[in-house]
Amino acid sequence: MTDTRSLNVQQFINTHRFSSTQIVTLLLCFLIVAVDGFDTASIGFIAPAIRDQWNLDPAHLAPVFGAGLFGLMIGALAFGPMADRVGRKTTLLVCTGVFGLASLVSAWSPSLEFLTVLRFLTGLGLGGAMPNAITLSSEYAPDKHRSVLVTTMFCGFTMGSALGGILAAYLVDHLGWHAVLLVGGIVPLALLPLLAWRLPESVRYMVVRGHDPQRISRILQRIAPDADLRDVRYDAEAAPAGSPVRQLFDPQLRRGTLLLWVMFFMCMLIIYLLSSWLPTLIKNTGRSLQDASLVTAMFQVGGTVGAITLGRLMDSFNPQRVLAIAYVVGAAFIAMIGHGAASTVLLVLAVTVAGFCASGGQVGANALAAGFYPTPNRATGVAWALGIGRIGSIVGSMSGGWMLTAGWGMEAVFEAVAVPAVVAAVAVVLMGRGRQAA
Missing domain, CATH: 1.20.1250.20 (MFS general substrate transporter like domains)
Incomplete structure (x- = not known):
């Protein structure tokens, strides 16, 4: 009869060297929030050009800004519980696809009302992506470096916002405001296959939800290839019933x-x-x-x-x-x-x-x-x-x-x-x- 060993995945992460798998995970989350920052800030940079082309007063643009902020709020409130039920990776892929597609389509907006609806949809995806990038980064970080790793990852948002200003100034002058929204849509959609391929699901989430131990072992083996994970039983935090x-x-x-x-x-x-x-x-x-x-x-x-x-x-x-x-x-x-x-x-x-x-x-x-x-x-x-x-x-x-x-x-x-x-x-x-x- 084979003895089964008990293993806590967070302790496993804490006691092994920070691996290339964890670096890639943080880098991909960094890229997600960088694109998030770019798309969140883009409307502010292109607003003057939109106002000039459509002969609008400044007050007319208020619903566009408000729709984006409202979408960010609803997206955060909706996609957080979804991630605790279906997984961090799945939710990140959905959110990235939503805000990428909505930004892409908004480049062809025929009216202010159409753009307002699409900015709300863009905000939904953006609002859901950010907290899940924070959560996934946190769950692959060793305890003693968790705060600095999460905060460094999140700097992608400010860098994306800053890049948005620089790139928007060039694109609006040479190609018009539609090009900024095109970039804001194409980049996250192009990022999706890479996320699907290289972004791992949270092993802590997988343990709590009772996923196949062999799948969990394969991810942990990428963190520590020499670790012996035969006959391992993974310790799980009890998943409470209810919402x-x-x-x-x-x-x-x-x-x-x-x-x-x-x-x-x-x-x-x-x-x-x-x-x-x-x-x-x-x-x-x-x-x-x-x-x-x-x-x-x-x-x-x-x-x-x-x-x-x-x-x-x-x-x-x-x-x-x-x-x-x-x-x-x-x-x-x-x-x-x-x-x-x-x-x-x-x-x-x-x-x-x-x-x-x-x-x-x-x-x-x-x-x-x-x-x-x-x-x-x-x-x-x-x-x-x-x-x-x-x-x-x-x-x-x-x-x-x-x-x-x-x-x-x-x-x-x-x-x-x-x-x-x-x-x-x-x-x-x-x-x-x-x-x-x-």
Whole structure:
């Protein structure tokens, strides 16, 4: 009679060298969120050309922007539970195909109404792809490097957004705005065969769902070819019955879920408010639009550096404490933007550090959420946190206009924007030693 050995797949990942299979997995997730960033940002870059071609007022474009944001929210809320039921890889392939096809078709939009519907469909796919890329990256990362690997992977989003600006400027000038949407559709659709071929399903998900042990062993053998996986029984986290969404409110998860939602809402409110309105606010100080755009770009630069730095710190120290400090420092520098607007040096410093703390902190919060939830509902937990955060992004995009219409000055605007950062800091402190996934 052959003895059967018990094996925990996360411990297996933790105790073996970081393999080429894991690198490829993170790289493919990086490419997904990079294309996600490109498609999310593309409408903002082509909006002036669309307005000119169709003789629209700026207000006419609001439904297009709103449809995309609403699609991002619904996509996150819908595709997270789907990933916990049918798998991370399958859901990523579906989402990538949805936003690629919708972007491709939108290049031939005959009217604003048609484009608005397609931007909603594009948003659905984009909203579902992001949390599943975070989840899959987290489940192939060793515990001691999880935060920095997830945050580094997520930097693909900001890089994709930045590339979108550079490429869109060229394409619109030479080929028209339709070409930007064509690229935004062709690239993810071309990526699909590579994802289907090389992207592995999460082994932690496969164990929980009782998949064939031989399939699990084949994936683990790619991570550690010399490992002896004969006669192995894989330890599984019990998959609770019922809806993955309902499971977020189980007694051991309820408090952390609600506090994560507060963090995500507040952080994304800040990010979208500053991204949407910072160029206008800076231009109102008498600077040129070019200078205003360059200063605003430092927010994204700071966010990229902050994501990687905070990820490393979260792996070395208490992650809640790291994020709480980042949010408090971010609040101070957000307020400084309004008070230091007269000095270009102070303005650039304040915007860069605000991006480091707020945008970088949001990426860190993604990693925190992925580490908080257990495998059976991790995708749902991350996706719903992002979905609630999308509500904050809508509020942020609109609130800048409300404050300007009300005649608020620079100091008052940025003091008000600093308040959500303080609220996020309080939420992460209260989260404390919330349940950490094994």
